Amino acid sequence: xxxxxxHPSRVICKSGTSVKxxxxxxxxxxxxxxxYRQFPKQSLMLMATSNEGSKATYEQGVEKDKFLxxxxxxxxxxxxxxxxxxxDSSFYICSARDQGTGGPNQPQHFGDGTxxxxx
Amino acid sequence: xxxxxxxxxxxxxxxxxNSIINCAYSNSASDYFIWYKQESGKGPQFIIDIRxxxxxxxxxxxxxxxxxxxxxxxxxxxxxxxxxxAVYFCASRVRGSGNTPLVFGKGTRLSVIA
Numbered sequence: 577x578x579x580x581x582x583h584p585s586r587v588i589c590k591s592g593t594s595v596k597x598x599x600x601x602x603x604x605x606x607x608x609x610x611x612y613r614q615f616p617k618q619s620l621m622l623m624a625t626s627n628e629g630s631k632a633t634y635e636q637g638v639e640k641d642k643f644l645x646x647x648x649x650x651x652x653x654x655x656x657x658x659x660x661x662x663x664d665s666s667f668y669i670c671s672a673r674d675q676g677t678g679g680p681n682q683p684q685h686f687g688d689g690t691x692x693x694x695x
Numbered sequence: 696x697x698x699x700x701x702x703x704x705x706x707x708x709x710x711x712x713n714s715i716i717n718c719a720y721s722n723s724a725s726d727y728f729i730w731y732k733q734e735s736g737k738g739p740q741f742i743i744d745i746r747x748x749x750x751x752x753x754x755x756x757x758x759x760x761x762x763x764x765x766x767x768x769x770x771x772x773x774x775x776x777x778x779x780x781a782v783y784f785c786a787s788r789v790r791g792s793g794n795t796p797l798v799f800g801k802g803t804r805l806s807v808i809a
Contacts, residue, residue, distance in 0.1 A: 582738070608794045619784060620739070620799045627794070669738050671797075683729050684786075684797055686738035 578604050578674045582687025590695055591662060597655045597690045599670030605650035606672035610684065611643075614667040623668075626653040660694045667691055707806045714772040716803045718785035721766065726790040729797065730759060730770045732781045739784060742770070747790075772805075780807045 579602040587595050599609055607628045612620040624645055625633040632645035642664075644656040653672075657664055669689040673682050708714045720728070726747040731739035745752045745759045745768070752759050758771040772779055782804050786797040 580738075610796050612799075619801050622796050622798070625794065625796055671738075683741045683744050685741065686731075688738045689736070691736070 578672075578685040580670065580672050580685045580687040582670050582690055584690060585688060586691045586693075588693045588695065589660065592659055593694075595657045595660055595692060597657075597668055597670070597692075599653045599655070599672070599687055601651045601672045601674075601685075604672075604674040606653075606674070607650060608673065609647060609653040610671040611645065611653075611655050612669045612671065614669060614689070616667075620669060623655075628653075657692065660692070662694045665692055665694045704801065705804045705806070707808060708775050710777060710807050710809050711774055714770075714775045714779070714805055716770045716772075716783050716785075716805065718768050718770075718800050719766060720768070720785075720787045720800075722787070722789055723763075723766065724789045725766075725787040727788040728759070728761060728768050729786045729788075730757075731784045731786060731799075732779075733784060733802070734781045742783075775805075775807050777807045777809055780805055 581600045581602050583598045609626040611623045613623050614620050622635050623638045626645045626647040628647045628650055634640045642658055647653040667689050669686055671684040671686045673684045729744040730742040732742050733739045743754045743757050743759050745761050750761055756773045761768045782802045784802045785800045788795050788797050
């Protein structure tokens with residue numbers, strides 16, 4: 577089945593550091609990928625929709641200059657948390673849909689997330 | 696806007712019993728629904744999906760029921776096992792292009808008592 581790989585799985589860094597998270601679709605092409613954020617014991621909140629070859633679409637309240645998204649190829653999207661601060665500590669999860677098979681109603685497949693801890 | 700919620704935040708069941716997890720959605724334009732299972736420290740794992748033109752869909756030990764009249768769906772797990780312990784999320788998508796993202800409910804933690 578469709579596999580989404582996310583790297584790194586965990587990052588611990590000092591305040592002010594910029595952190596890049598990679599999301600890859602391993603066995604399918606994804607023109608669209610999604611980035612979610614999840615706080616402990618809470619649900620997934622959509623941050624942005626990443627579109628291959630164009631600008632990402634950010635949800636209301638998500639700072640686009642803070643969370644830089646690049647979708648340079650059909651299998652890779654990156655999320656960069658710039659000048660991270662402790663309040664940015666969270667679980668970041670990417671997702672993609674294999675739109676090449678079966679039309680638009682296909683499940684989104686998720687990576688295993690990146691646990692970001694800012695000291 | 697779209698919102699998806701759950702009736703029960705926690706559920707404890709005896710091993711071998713059936714589990715039922717409920718979910719309500721608010722947007723009548725939603726036409727695709729998915730149940731995900733999330734284990735600690737991992738991303739959501741697809742369990743089963745259902746389109747709005749269906750009322751019921753069965754998988755291996757799982758059944759999803761959709762009631763569009765009251766905008767409610769449920770996930771039934773037969774013969775619940777310890778490995779089923781996790782947080783379960785329902786998610787929905789509003790009718791549109793394939794780029795429309797999923798909206799997630801709040802999640803229900805299922806604890807299986809051995």
